[in-house]
Amino acid sequence: MEHISPIFFESLFGFFGLFVLTKVLGKTQIRQLTAFDFISALILGELVGNALYDDGVGIIDIGFAILLWGGLLFVTEIITQKLKGSRSLLEGRPSIIIHQGKLQREVMAKSKLDINQLLHLLRSKDVFSVREVDYAILETDGTVSVLKKTFAQQPTRSDLQLLPEEVSLPIMLINDGEIIKDNLAQINQDRNWLENELKKQEISSYKEVFYAEYKKGENLYVQTL
Structure with missing residues (x-):
C-alpha cells in the first residue's frame, strides 16, 4: 500500500500540469492539432505516464518534464506566429487535391492520400461524388475543405419548389x-x-x-x- 500514495499525488500533479499546459498552448479542439502537435501530445503523455510508475521519479521530475516539453511547444508556437516563413516547415501547408474538378494525382501521392481515403473525406463533407467538386483542399490537420461546383450548391430543390428525385449513390x-x-x-x-x-x-x-x-x-x- 505504500506505493499507492506517491502514485496518487504524482497522478494528480501530472493531471493538473497537463491541463494547465493545454490551456496555455490554446489548443481547445482536437481538429486544431497538426500532425506535429498530435505527436507532441502523445510524447508528453508518455513522459508523464511512464514517470508515474518509476520509483526513481518524483513530482519534481514530472514537473520538469512538463515544463521543458511545454516550453518547447510554446516556443514553437511563438516562432510560427512571428516568422511566417517557418509555418510551412513546422505546421505544413494545405494542398489542393482537386483543382477545377480534376484530381491532382501527384499532390495526392505526395500527401500519401489514396482514392478511398479521399472519398471518405468528401463523404464527411456530404459530398458523395467527385464530379460535384470544383476545388478540394487537404488541410494541415488532415481534414478536407470542399468548394462544390455551382450546380451542386444551394438553393435546394425544396427552395425552388421542385418535386423530389430518386437519389443514387455514386x-x-x-x-x-x-x-x-x-x-x-x-x-x-x-x-x-x-x-x-x-x-x-x-x-x-x-x-x-x-x-x-x-x-x-x-x-x-x-x-x-
Missing part, C-alpha cells in the same frame, strides 16, 4: 488503372460494358484511367492518368 469502378470488380457486379455490368463506355470517351484501355465513377442516369465520370 460507385467507383476504376481506381488507378484497376477495375473494381465487386463494384462492377453491383451495378449488374461487366468488363465489356465498361470498356465500351470508355471507348465512347475515346479511351482505349481502363489502364489509362486514374478514376472512374458510375452514377445511375448519368454518363460515366472518367479521369485519365
